Amino acid sequence: MVYRGKPSAGCHSCRRRRIKCDGKPEGCSQCSKISIECPGYRNLDDLLWRSENATTVRKAKASYDKIAKRENRSTSSSPNYSTTSSSSSHSSPGSQDLVPVNSHVTLSLEDFGVINFMSSYxxxxxxxxLPKLYxxxxxxxxxxxxxQAAALAxxxxDTDDLSLMETARSHYANALTRTNANLRNxxxxxxxxxxxxxxxxxxxxxxxWDGVQExxxxxxxxxxxxxxxxLRGQKQFETELGWRLFQxxxxxxxxxxxxxxxxIPPDLRALFAEAKQQLKEDDPRMMLEPLLAELTELSADIKEDALPVPEVLQAAMMLDYRFTILMQLIPDYKLEDxxxxxxxxxxxxxxxxxxLLASQxxxxxxxxxxxxxxxxxxxxxxxxxxxxxxKESLQTQAANTVERMGLDICASVPxxxxxxxxxxxxxxSANSLLWPLSVVRSASLTPAPVSEYASKWLQYLGDELKLAPIRKALENKDRRLESLSDGLHIFYLT
Structure with a gap:
């Protein structure tokens, strides 16, 4: 069967006149204004087509039941973007499946996906x-x-249903077109x-992302x-959300x-120079940004072989010292036996x-x-x-620091x-562990038992979250800080 779109909840008179109906139980205001008796409202449950995709419905229902139980327990001129990895279709997607939630409510697959996404991701x-903005x-x-694209993806x-991914890609292509239209306005x-x-x-x-493509x-x-x-300029620093999006x-x-x-792109550095005027000097965010800027510059210099060995060594040692100072200023954590x-x-x-932010x-x-x-x-x-x-003393100190940092990351996992x-x-929370565990696993100075512990939990989380890129990363046994090229940083940022 084909879903013909979400039916109007308005009364017959308002639907015939093609005007908005406020749906008051005692009769709508539009009918009252023209002094006629409101004819009442139809039963939307009788109008919604049910999907014949039984597998999708069954999986959706099972997932919805988990959400419902959880809720009961808690009672609580910019660039155009490429669609290389997405569906080539740019047509506006419609709702293809409807998921019966209970005897009174029927949700479109998109609506159900969004509920699941907002509650579990x-x-x-x-x-x-996002919930308020959406x-x-x-x-x-x-x-x-x-x-809707992200929710269905x-x-x-979660359900291993590839047909849902095709629908997600259609929504993605549609979103890409609409976003580019906004960017031109x-x-x-x-x-x-x-x-x-x-x-x-x-x-x-x-x-x-499958862990293979760039x-x-x-x-x-x-x-x-x-x-x-x-484009947003100084105005973006006037609201809390504007600040958060900038960060x-x-x-x-x-x-x-x-x-x-x-x-780091010069544009971002210039924007942060503007943002500095809004931050207190002792704000950890204020202290972190210049350190990260120096780190990226040093990494680029090393990649380009632009500095002699003594300068690289001195810069790395000074940065490491400054990070130890920063770590004394950020929110503390609790030690447990x-x-x-x-x-x-x-x-x-x-x-x-x-x-979780402090942990990250x-x-x-x-x-x-x-x-x-x-x-x-x-x-x-x-x-x-x-x-x-x-040299031997400095190398021993560096190896001890790597081991200690690895142990500290592992101590944050349980x-x-x-x-x-x-x-x-x-x-x-699980996504926040992926990149750190990958760093511990792959650093050449991490002791083997610590690396194996990190690998074990990385494997576990990969299976739990059903992430193919983790399996790809674990296939690489060459421990030379491959975490910088395994792509797991993108999950750390979600």
């Missing part, structure tokens, strides 16, 4: 502002289309919803978001630069953080210190002015793994 993620968006807006992965290009739509296009690319589309969307930041785009770009060993509460822990101590901040600093100390260890033997004893997969924040 968004909480705790960098997109936790509810305020207009029908047919690019934001609506791209949320997530749902497809000066009045719409700088809106929060337009910027969020571009960020969600990058999220979709992360969801459909991340060109993801990168294109991120750089497109930077173009929008430029989200900046984090995406900086992480991409670290992963690619490329330099693992032997009774967390038997799956690697050592005797685990770390519990006040928020710590993980970011630790990952960077692993990278810096791998550089220090590797460049020390080639330093011409140091004695052999000094409390997150303790979350139930039905928890609303489980996916966001």
């Amino acid at each position: 968004v909480p705790g993620s960098h997109f936790d502002y 509810s305020n968006s207009a029908e047919g807006s690019p934001l609506r289309s791209v949320v 997530s749902f497809s992965r 000066p009045a719409l290009a700088t809106e929060d919803q337009t910027l969020v739509s571009v960020l969600l296009l990058s999220l979709f690319e992360a969801m459909v 991340l060109n589309n993801w990168t294109t969307h991120i750089m497109g978001a930077l173009s929008i930041l430029k 989200q785009v900046g984090n995406n770009i900086r992480s991409s630069c670290i992963q690619n060993r490329s330099r 693992s032997r009774t509460k967390y038997p799956e822990a690697f050592g005797d101590t685990v770390y519990e953080y006040p928020t 901040f710590w993980s970011s600093c630790r990952m960077i210190r692993v990278l810096l100390n791998e550089i220090i260890h590797g460049y020390t033997p080639h330093e011409p002015t140091m004695t052999d004893a000094a 409390p997150i793994l303790k979350l139930s997969p039905s928890s609303g924040t489980y996916k966001a």
